[in-house]
Amino acid sequence: MVGGELPYQKNLRKKWWMFELGIHIIADFLGVDPRKIARVEDLRVILDRVVYKSGLHVVSSIFHQFEPHGVSAAYILSESHLSVHTWPEYGYVALDIFTCGSDEPALRAFDMLIEELKPTHVERKMLRREFYGKNKNSDTQKPSGV
Amino acid sequence: MVGGELPYQKNLRKKWWMFELGIHIIADFLGVDPRKIARVEDLRVILDRVVYKSGLHVVSSIFHQFEPHGVSAAYILSESHLSVHTWPEYGYVALDIFTCGSDEPALRAFDMLIEELKPTHVERKMLRREFYGKNKNSDTQKPSGV
Numbered sequence: 001m002v003g004g005e006l007p008y009q010k011n012l013r014k015k016w017w018m019f020e021l022g023i024h025i026i027a028d029f030l031g032v033d034p035r036k037i038a039r040v041e042d043l044r045v046i047l048d049r050v051v052y053k054s055g056l057h058v059v060s061s062i063f064h065q066f067e068p069h070g071v072s073a074a075y076i077l078s079e080s081h082l083s084v085h086t087w088p089e090y091g092y093v094a095l096d097i098f099t100c101g102s103d104e105p106a107l108r109a110f111d112m113l114i115e116e117l118k119p120t121h122v123e124r125k126m127l128r129r130e131f132y133g134k135n136k137n138s139d140t141q142k143p144s145g146v
Numbered sequence: 147m148v149g150g151e152l153p154y155q156k157n158l159r160k161k162w163w164m165f166e167l168g169i170h171i172i173a174d175f176l177g178v179d180p181r182k183i184a185r186v187e188d189l190r191v192i193l194d195r196v197v198y199k200s201g202l203h204v205v206s207s208i209f210h211q212f213e214p215h216g217v218s219a220a221y222i223l224s225e226s227h228l229s230v231h232t233w234p235e236y237g238y239v240a241l242d243i244f245t246c247g248s249d250e251p252a253l254r255a256f257d258m259l260i261e262e263l264k265p266t267h268v269e270r271k272m273l274r275r276e277f278y279g280k281n282k283n284s285d286t287q288k289p290s291g292v
Contacts, residue, residue, distance in 0.1 A: 021240065024172065028277050062206045064222045074220040074227055076210045080240070081220055083227050092277055094167065094226070096242065127271070131174050131238055 021129040022080065022100035025110050029095065031120025034088035038069040043086065046116045047073055051082060054109035056099070082109065093117060098129065167275040168226065168246035171256050175241065177266025180234035184215035189232065192262045193219055197228060200255035202245070228255065239263060244275065 037043050040063045051058055057078040064072045069089070075082045079099035086093050095113060099106040114122065183189050186209045197204055203224040210218045215235070221228045225245035232239050241259065245252040260268065 019236070021238075026170065026273065026275075028275065030277050059210045059218070060208045062208045062220065062222055064205045066224075072205070072222045072227065074208065074222055074229070076208055076218045076220055078212075080231050081218065081229050083220070083229065083244075085226050085244075090165070090277070092167075094244070094275055096244070098229075098231075098240070098242070121277075123277070125273070127172065129172075129174065129240055131176050131236070131267075131269070 019131055021131065022098065023103045023106050024096065024098040024127040024129050025106055026125045026127065027093075027095040027097075027110065028123040029093040029114075029117055029119035029121070030091055032086075032091045032093050032117045034069070034091055036117060037071060037086035037091075037093060038088040040065045040071050040073075043071045043073065043084070046113075047075070047082075047084060050109050050112045050116060051075055051077075054112055055105040056082065056109060079105065091119075093119070100129075165277055167277065168244065169249045169252050170242065170244040170273040170275050171252055172271040172273065173241040173243075173256065174269040175239040175260075175263055175265035175267070176237055178232075178237045178239050178263045180215070180237055182263060183217060183232035183237075183239060184234040186211045186217050186219075189217045189219065189230070192259075193221070193228075193230060196255050196258045196262060197221055197223075200258055201251040202228065202255060225251065237265075239265070246275075 035042065036046065044063055056075075059076050059078055061073070061075040066072070071084070071086045073084045077099065079101055081096070081098050083096045084093060095110075097106045097109055110124070181188070182192065190209055202221075204221050205224055206222040208220050212218070217230070217232045219230045223245065225247055227242070227244050229242045230239060241256075243252045243255055256270070
């Protein structure tokens with residue numbers, strides 16, 4: 001036994017590998033100034049700046065203007081995606097940052113969005129995106145990276 | 147007291163309203179046939195069909211082809227978004243479906259994606275996206291809809 005590991009856990013470890021893909025930050029901001037989040041042209045400037053400065057890598061992005069106000073934005077990143085939906089009438093922003101690889105750029109982008117949007121209230125959940133694969137031959141097989 | 151509600155809860159209910167925005171399905175599929183998820187042109191046909199048949203409403207979509215294989219896709223919906231990232235080398239798909247309003251179309255899209263991609267293993271989390279606002283005048287104030 002290793003460090004309190006139970007026999008069935010050791011067995012499980014032999015038959016499966018676990019691959020940790022990355023982090024998914026799911027956040028809800030309240031109390032955001034509606035003027036920052038009502039129109040694509042205003043929000044896009046903020047989001048582009050945050051994505052660029054945080055060290056994330058954009059491969060494609062789309063924006064949609066809802067009427068009379070409200071924005072949806074999705075950035076496909078080489079690291080996965082960042083999406084934002086806004087309800088200016090409630091000062092509300094729904095944010096997702098899902099990145100594979102290092103957590104650092106995602107956490108930096110999150111902090112920068114708080115700095116830029118200045119919500120009065122923040123709810124944040126952080127999930128690990130990971131998956132398990134079955135070893136075909138031995139307990140030493142590992143995925144070679146993303 | 148109502149149904150076992152404690153005095154401080156009643157007080158909380160008076161001062162704040164809660165707004166339930168919708169559902170966020172976060173899923174990881176394993177064991178998907180790599181031929182279905184390696185190229186944009188193949189996966190897009192599946193995703194377009196699922197989004198259309200599930201009753202979701204697309205306002206914009208983007209797709210990115212990673213080389214030598216792997217796809218990222220993001221649909222901005224009038225209901226929020228659906229995103230997919232694939233790692234064909236692991237038969238792995240990372241899926242997000244975030245919708246406001248009724249849960250039904252999101253759940254239908256999720257079931258249809260399982261039907262189409264036939265993963266051998268599925269991890270699913272369902273989050274409620276919701277937020278709280280402070281009442282200005284009384285405990286009867288409610289947001290008027292999204």
